[in-house]
Amino acid sequence: MIVAELSMITMGTGTSASRYVRAVHQVLKESGLKFVPSPMCTVVEAGSMAEIFKAVEKADDVLAGMGVGRIITSIKIDHxxxxxxxxETKMGAIKE
Amino acid sequence: MIVAELSMITMGTGTSASRYVRAVHQVLKESGLKFVPSPMCTVVEAGSMAEIFKAVEKADDVLAGMGVGRIITSIKIDHxxxxxxxxETKMGAIKE
Amino acid sequence: MIVAELSMITMGTGTSASRYVRAVHQVLKESGLKFVPSPMCTVVEAGSMAEIFKAVEKADDVLAGMGVGRIITSIKIDHxxxxxxxxETKMGAIKE
Amino acid sequence: MIVAELSMITMGTGTSASRYVRAVHQVLKESGLKFVPSPMCTVVEAGSMAEIFKAVEKADDVLAGMGVGRIITSIKIDHxxxxxxxxETKMGAIKE
Known part of the structure; x- marks a missing residue:
């Protein structure tokens, strides 16, 4: 498995981003990938980088379709x- | 409040990092700051950037004291x- | 155009990473994408996210082939x- | 020396950020720290984390003073x- 964190910051859309975060989560739901929202990013689990990248490209398209003028996407992958x-194993490893 | 995510990658210490993550969490516990471990980073809440930076400097010292030869620290701050x-409010804002 | 920054941290390979950074640059050279090394990351320019992701997957394979046990890849994309x-335009925009 | 990369994304200020990037560079100039602008971030060199954090706090204050409603600051530190x-040494190490 590959575990990654994803954040997509929308510029030109005011200071609130939750509407766009929920749209990204909808894309992840439809992709079938396991994901866990966290306060600063969304953690995603996949069998390969390609699966994660495919979901990110789709999310980028959806945000563009919502009229966002600039999207700053950050992806961090633990391979x-x-x-x-x-x-699970990553959370288990840091338990006291 | 300021909400931030923190990750400290140790190089020259093999592929496992959990020992070092737990040491950083101990520093955060002693700092009194509220923090939530997540699979790819640790989310921290503080009244100011200065409080977060003080904890990060202390964690860096602790990792250095553990003999780590290179520390890559990533901090992302939502101000x-x-x-x-x-x-809480950030998690609540993205709920369906 | 899409402009991105890429960094691939290798764990379990000691504190020096330059050998692995050069291997990633070789992949980027062969991909034909324009890239500019910088002290903390490599900046890449491409026509689409897909082109960047394709090069990252190839670089990940090359590092795995070099025996790296854990790869932390960070990608930040300005779309x-x-x-x-x-x-060029991004550098020109911040000139005094 | 510590080498770091800094990026400060302003939300609620439209899609253009160059005005704010130049303001951050002015703070870095006044701090006396060596810095090198790059297309996706600004690379900063300092004797300690504390010096970098001090400049970041000042830059945050300046952006707040310019009326920015939300600031996403990313700092990555190589210690x-x-x-x-x-x-110089980091750029030299990756030369062919």
């Missing part, structure tokens, strides 16, 4: 090759 | 001036 | 829909 | 403890 990881 | 925010 | 941007 | 680094 572990020496052992299997998931949202 | 809203037009209304009060917190970890 | 402007209200006007054409490039590495 | 190397096993050898001295600078903007």
């Amino acid at each position: 572990r090759l020496d052992k299997e990881i998931s949202i | 809203r001036l037009d209304k009060e925010i917190s970890i | 402007r829909l209200d006007k054409e941007i490039s590495i | 190397r403890l096993d050898k001295e680094i600078s903007i």
